[in-house]
Amino acid sequence: GFYVGGQESANGWREVLKDLYDRGAQEVLLGVFDGLPGLDAAFKEVYPKADVQHCVVHKVRSTFPKIRVQHRTEVIEDLKTVYNAADEELARAAFDTVKAKWSKLYAKEMRSWEEQLPTLLTFYKYPALIKEAIYTSNPIERMNKEIRKRLKPMNSLTNMDAAEKVIYLDVIDYNERFAERVIRGFG
Known part of the structure; x- marks a missing residue:
């Protein structure tokens, strides 16, 4: 989400957790x-x-x-x-x-x-x-750090929508890079 x-x-x-539950994470x-x-x-x-x-x-x-x-x-x-x-x-x-x-x-x-x-x-x-x-929870923290690092040099984003697009694209990229990785111990 x-x-x-x-x-x-x-x-x-x-609200976030209920949304995730309603979307199937039950x-x-x-x-x-x-x-x-x-x-x-x-x-x-x-x-x-x-x-x-x-x-x-x-x-x-x-x-x-x-x-x-x-x-x-x-x-x-x-x-x-x-x-x-x-x-x-x-x-x-x-x-x-x-x-x-x-x-x-x-x-x-x-x-x-x-x-x-x-x-x-x-x-x-x-x-x-x-x-x-x-x-x-460090893997999540790492992703958040990468997003902050990406946004910091863009201190002149025109509006919230622009920031959301950057974050969205970063998360999509992150998901694609890690989609095929198996977390140690879960293979």
Whole structure:
């Protein structure tokens, strides 16, 4: 779908998701999100049986600036033990270790991770072969970055229709380039 809208909100996302549902995307089993407010709730409303996976990469990136410079490398390496664990049980044990180590200095960040842990570790319910495809929303972010990169030098677009045409053509090109690719683990 292609939608032009204002603020990202639960109502806005609900309309987008309902449109996708009405157009045939009715058996969605997993949504991978970067943590936008309202998106999870809207998704669960339209697809109540589906799982939610929060993007681990976004979570790490949002944690990074809140960590003192001298601790950043160590904290990030410790967090990797959580999402790179062999299974969910080991991931939760790794988080307990990280939490015990860093809670005194970074209580708020560790609490945030703990609250989101169930949706950060959803990918463990799925085959290990597809982990890399579902634990992050980076492929979508990459496409958005390419679109922004294309629009930036065109700062003199005459109107919204012109911008929409550029985006539409970029998305068509993107779809054609990736249509035959098989996502690792899904072949």
